[in-house]
Amino acid sequence: MSENTAIKQLIGKTFLNLAEAIESGQFGAKVKVGLTTLGSEHGVDNLVRGAELAARDAANFEVVLIGPQTDTDLQVVEVDSEEAAHAKMDELLDSGYLQACVTMHYNFPIGVSTVGRVVTPGTGKEMLLATTTGTTSAHRAKAMVKNALNGIIAAKAIGIKEPSVGILNVDGARQVERALKELDSNGYPVRFSESMRSDGGAVMRGNDLLTGTVDVMVTDSLTGNILMKTFSSYTTGGSYEALGSGYGPGIGEGYQRNILILSRASGIPVVANAIRYGASLALGGLAEICKQEFSQAKAAKLDAILDSLDKDSKKNSEPVTEVAAPPKEIVTSSISGIDIMDLDDAVQVLWSAGIYGESGMGCTGPIVLVNDQKVEQAKAILQEKGLMGA
Numbered sequence: 274m275s276e277n278t279a280i281k282q283l284i285g286k287t288f289l290n291l292a293e294a295i296e297s298g299q300f301g302a303k304v305k306v307g308l309t310t311l312g313s314e315h316g317v318d319n320l321v322r323g324a325e326l327a328a329r330d331a332a333n334f335e336v337v338l339i340g341p342q343t344d345t346d347l348q349v350v351e352v353d354s355e356e357a358a359h360a361k362m363d364e365l366l367d368s369g370y371l372q373a374c375v376t377m378h379y380n381f382p383i384g385v386s387t388v389g390r391v392v393t394p395g396t397g398k399e400m401l402l403a404t405t406t407g408t409t410s411a412h413r414a415k416a417m418v419k420n421a422l423n424g425i426i427a428a429k430a431i432g433i434k435e436p437s438v439g440i441l442n443v444d445g446a447r448q449v450e451r452a453l454k455e456l457d458s459n460g461y462p463v464r465f466s467e468s469m470r471s472d473g474g475a476v477m478r479g480n481d482l483l484t485g486t487v488d489v490m491v492t493d494s495l496t497g498n499i500l501m502k503t504f505s506s507y508t509t510g511g512s513y514e515a516l517g518s519g520y521g522p523g524i525g526e527g528y529q530r531n532i533l534i535l536s537r538a539s540g541i542p543v544v545a546n547a548i549r550y551g552a553s554l555a556l557g558g559l560a561e562i563c564k565q566e567f568s569q570a571k572a573a574k575l576d577a578i579l580d581s582l583d584k585d586s587k588k589n590s591e592p593v594t595e596v597a598a599p600p601k602e603i604v605t606s607s608i609s610g611i612d613i614m615d616l617d618d619a620v621q622v623l624w625s626a627g628i629y630g631e632s633g634m635g636c637t638g639p640i641v642l643v644n645d646q647k648v649e650q651a652k653a654i655l656q657e658k659g660l661m662g663a
Contacts, residue, residue, distance in 0.1 A: 303335050304555040306548050307350075307365060307374035309358040310340030314537045315513070321345055323544025334552035337371060366530050373531040373551030375519070375544070381407040385525035386420060386494050387534050388427035390518035390550055391504035398485030401427055401436075402504075405497040405520040406534055414448040414582045417491055418575075421453055421463070423524040424489035426566050430557035431550070437466035439477040439487035443496055446476050447612035447639075447661070452578050461573035474609075502536065505543060514539045519547035522554055526567045529560050596624045604631055604642035608652055610661040613639045619660045626654050 306327075310320040321343055328336040328347060338349045339358045350365070352358045359379060365371040381387075386407030393400050403424025410416035421438060428436035438453070440446045457463040465475040466487040477486060482500065492500070498520070505514035520534040533551045535544060567575075611619050616632045616639045623630040623641065628651050631642045643651045655661045 303331075303333055304372040304552055305335050305337050305370060306551045306555070307337045307339050307362055307371045307376075308544070308548060309355070309362055309374070309376040310338050310343070311352075311355045311358055312377045312537060313535075313539070315540060317341060317343060319541055320544055321347075323539075323541040324548060326541060326545040327548035331549075331552070333556060334548075336548060337365075339365075339374075362532070363530070366532070372555035373522075373533065375533045375535055375547045375551055377535050377537055377539075379523075379532060379534060381523045381532075382525070382528070383408050383411075384419075385409070385523045385528050386416075386423060387523050388423050388489075388521040389497060389501045390427075390521055390546075391501065392516050393483055393485030393504075394507070395484035400482075400485040400487065401489045401521075402497045402500055403427070403489050403491050404494045404524075405501045407494055407523055407525075409494070409525065410579075412582065413493055414445040414452065415579045417445060417449040417493055418452045418456075418579060418582070419525075420494070420497075421449070421489070421491040422566060422570055422575075424491060425463070426524055426559070426563050427522060427554070428488050429566070430554045430559040430562050432553070432557060433488055435462075435464050436488035437464050437486075438489045438491060439466045439468070439475055439481060441482070441490055441492040441496065442476050442478055443492055444613055445493075447610055447615075448582060449491065450475055450610070451659075451661075452582060455578055456570060456573050456575060459573035459578075461570045461575070476610075502538075505536070506538065509540075512538060514543050517543055517546065518550040519543050521547075521550065522559065524559075524563055526563075528563070531555055531559050596621050598624050599627050599629045602629045602644045604629065604644055606645045606648045607633070607640040607642055608648065608655065608661070609640050611639050611641060611655065612660075615660045616641070619655055619658075622654060622658050622660065623651055628654070 308324050310317045313320050324336045336347050338347050339361050342349055342351050352361050362374045386404035386409045389402040389405035391400055401424050403420040409419040425436055440449050453463050467473040468477050468481050469484055469486045470478055501520055505517045509515050514536055522533045531554055533547050535547055619641050620630050620632050628647050633640045633642050
């Protein structure tokens with residue numbers, strides 16, 4: 274190629290890029306999003322077609338495939354195994370050549386978990402599931418508190434400035450609610466949503482999953498993983514994930530790589546959406562937002578709050594001193610907001626204060642039943658003992 278030809282091609286490409294920028298409103302260099310193409314139950318072509326779908330109308334990102342050579346106009350970085358693909362992916366991310374990468378079956382370090390993105394069937398609203406793979410902490414409640422932070426970080430990175438947060442009604446939900454409310458009162462803002470059910474509250478029921486009541490639904494990773502699979506493939510019978518944006522980016526304090534996870538059953542639409550999700554996170558500054566949010570949360574005594582959850586676990590593992598029940602009364606008023614692990618303790622605390630109570634299970638979870646005339650007194654005692662939120 275002559276020097277003049279090369280200059281003409283460079284000028285032509287510059288004007289083409291300028292025209293695209295004017296048309297799209299996106300100036301500056303595009304981000305590059307990688308996709309590893311080995312490991313899918315639906316074959317390499319399924320992933321390549323998803324990548325091509327994502328790239329078709331992309332104004333602000335380019336897609337780079339990492340895998341075997343294939344018939345495509347997209348750039349291919351050639352490797353011949355999943356292990357080699359992950360090694361190359363890490364290399365390209367760490368060098369800055371890629372700003373995000375989508376892959377399957379990747380092992381994150383402890384402390385990192387992924388925030389999935391689904392479309393809720395009741396309203397068609399998008400919702401983030403925090404989290405869906407990985408292990409933020411071996412301690413369930415501590416993990417869910419950190420999962421909430423991960424969800425808020427992902428939401429802010431994709432442009433939701435004040436994401437609404439709800440906690441799925443699973444074991445430990447009330448502990449997590451109390452911890453997050455303490456974090457909020459200490460200066461780290463958490464915008465709690467209200468359940469769409471008539472009794473409201475920040476602890477979400479199954480109905481809220483379907484309607485997308487919140488921007489960020491907090492749960493443990495195992496439950497989140499099951500929910501992701503259900504949301505993604507309930508229209509197809511389970512073997513082909515057709516909806517949503519995949520299991521999302523691995524997020525954790527100090528973690529820098531923008532790596533998003535797909536299932537081996539993820540189909541073409543989910544592959545395309547996952548790539549778009551990765552691009553939006555990169556453009557939104559995921560790593561910097563993660564750093565800022567954890568710094569702010571730590572200033573609001575995050576570590577002390579997490580340590581208190583460890584103390585709760587030790588307390589729950591100790592034998593409860595039995596207290597004789599006061600004279601039995603008619604109990605028709607229920608007190609909710611108590612974790613299932615604290616239910617027996619709550620009854621014992623009330624008995625020791627001379628208030629008769631009974632444990633039970635309402636439609637929203639664990640409850641303590643007391644006499645109508647003693648509800649407020651009982652609540653005050655339980656709040657003072659740290660067995661229910663304010």
